[in-house]
Amino acid sequence: MKMKLKLSDKWYQIRTKAEAGCLDIAAGMSLEPVSKKQKIRKAKKTVSTRSTASKVKTISRTRAS
Amino acid sequence: MSRSAVKILNLRANRLVTATLVSGVSIREAQIAQMHWSRALQKYLEAIPKEKWPEHGGWDWEAKHKKYGRLAAYRFYGVECANKMQGMLLLSTLLRTSRIDKKKQIVYGVYLASAPWNLRLLTDAPEYSLVGSVLVATAIQASHDEGCEGRISLHALEQSEGFYKSCGMKDLGVDEEHENRLKYFEMTTKAAKIFLTGK
Numbered sequence: 001m002k003m004k005l006k007l008s009d010k011w012y013q014i015r016t017k018a019e020a021g022c023l024d025i026a027a028g029m030s031l032e033p034v035s036k037k038q039k040i041r042k043a044k045k046t047v048s049t050r051s052t053a054s055k056v057k058t059i060s061r062t063r064a065s
Numbered sequence: 066m067s068r069s070a071v072k073i074l075n076l077r078a079n080r081l082v083t084a085t086l087v088s089g090v091s092i093r094e095a096q097i098a099q100m101h102w103s104r105a106l107q108k109y110l111e112a113i114p115k116e117k118w119p120e121h122g123g124w125d126w127e128a129k130h131k132k133y134g135r136l137a138a139y140r141f142y143g144v145e146c147a148n149k150m151q152g153m154l155l156l157s158t159l160l161r162t163s164r165i166d167k168k169k170q171i172v173y174g175v176y177l178a179s180a181p182w183n184l185r186l187l188t189d190a191p192e193y194s195l196v197g198s199v200l201v202a203t204a205i206q207a208s209h210d211e212g213c214e215g216r217i218s219l220h221a222l223e224q225s226e227g228f229y230k231s232c233g234m235k236d237l238g239v240d241e242e243h244e245n246r247l248k249y250f251e252m253t254t255k256a257a258k259i260f261l262t263g264k
Contacts, residue, residue: 004069005086005206007199007261012081014263015198016074022228023186025152025197026121027177027219027250 066091073146074194081195084146086203090153094143095130098150102126102180109187119186120222121178126153129176139175142203144196152179152196156204158211161218164237165251172208174219177201186224201232205257215257220247233260 066089072081087094106122133139138159144152154177160170179196181187204217220243221229230236233256240249252260 002210005071005202007071007202010263011202011261012072012074012195015195018231019194019198019228022197022225022231024119024121024184024222024224025177025179025200025228026119026124026222026225027174027229028121028124028222028247029175029220029244 071144071199073144073151073196073199076191076194082146084144084151084193084199086199087143087145088140088203090130090141090143090150092127092130092134094145094150095134095141095153096127098143098153098180099125099127101149105181106187109181113187117186119181119184120224124176124178126176126178129155133175140207142200144199146193150180151183151193152200153177154200154203156207158207160211160213163216163218163251164249165235165253169216170213171216171218171251172204172211172213174204174217177204177219197228198232201252202261205252205261208257214254215261216252216254217257218249218251220245221250222247226250233257 066087068088069086071084071086073084074080075082110118110122130141133155134141138157140156140158142154142156143150155175157173157175161173163169163171177197177200182192183194183196185191205215208215208217219229220240226236226248229250232252234250234252235256237249237251239246243249258264
């Protein structure tokens, strides 16, 4: 059975003191904007490295043959 | 969706005021909250140096609602006061295993944040306090409802680690598997009881 949240006056007093010095309260699974940008950057880097590497391989194979 | 009365501290009047705890925030409420929060944040960011910007400044609660709002295992909570959402919490009831007691299951706080005008990080004169504490208490209550005996867990942003320590949550160190290598915190049943009752 779901209970209703009940908080006493004393609880509010205690938490007021405890929260007084806190700058922020955020919690989260990820910092989305940063991680998305990083992902895009990483993806771009991977693509360019791969393409360069494959080009080098192709050139060296051509020369070898 | 349900609504119940809680209190938060109006810091400017220095008195407790009645707020509404919304269980099951609607997409419309999330949209309006996001609009208010974005506008306020923009104003604050213009006035403070970049190193003081909140780490969660880019969070989009409307997008989060679109992503998780229809999934039964996710619940949106909000604390509303003065016709504005003062804080929001997205809770996952997809049970995870506690890292402290591996035989026990735990409820996970996916996202939790307070409105920009309530953050000491952004302003010397925040409007309301206790929003975070009420949301943590809500998460503990939801944990009890799910049979997890008050156990909750989350990844705290660096600027917020002090707050979760003040709640009695245990710092289990940097989570190497976390995308942003944030610290992982857990609240045990005992700590949850102390947080809610003081005993």
